[in-house]
Amino acid sequence: MMEETIIQVLSQGGPMALFAAYLVWQTREQQKRIDGWIGQVGALDEKAQAREDKLRERYDEVILKIEGEKGALTQSLIDKMGGVMEKLSQIEQDIKLFSVRIKILEKDRENG
Secondary structure, three states: OHHHHHHHHHHHHOHHHHHHHHHHHHHHHHHHHHHHHHHHHHHHHHHHHHHHHHHHHHHHHHHHHHHHHHHHHHHHHHHHHHHHHHHHHHHHHHHHHHHHHHHHHHHHHHHO
């Protein structure tokens, strides 16, 4: 029934009715193309998001690795500095001991 009415309007409406029908057809075709483009843009956006997520994961892994290495290096330096400080304390004690012995020897020479 609807198709008969459309055909009747087109056949009796003349060139303006045919032009209107052409515009309707063209609009529908353009809408189909636009919908296709929107789908493509959506797919590209999803791919870009997936790539970004993958890069972010790699970035996070690298940061964690570097932070771990930094922590291990810092601890190693702290341990080595502790050893150096102990050795310096021992050297300081040895110097004080030698200084006392030298003073004793000097006094013995003076008295001797």
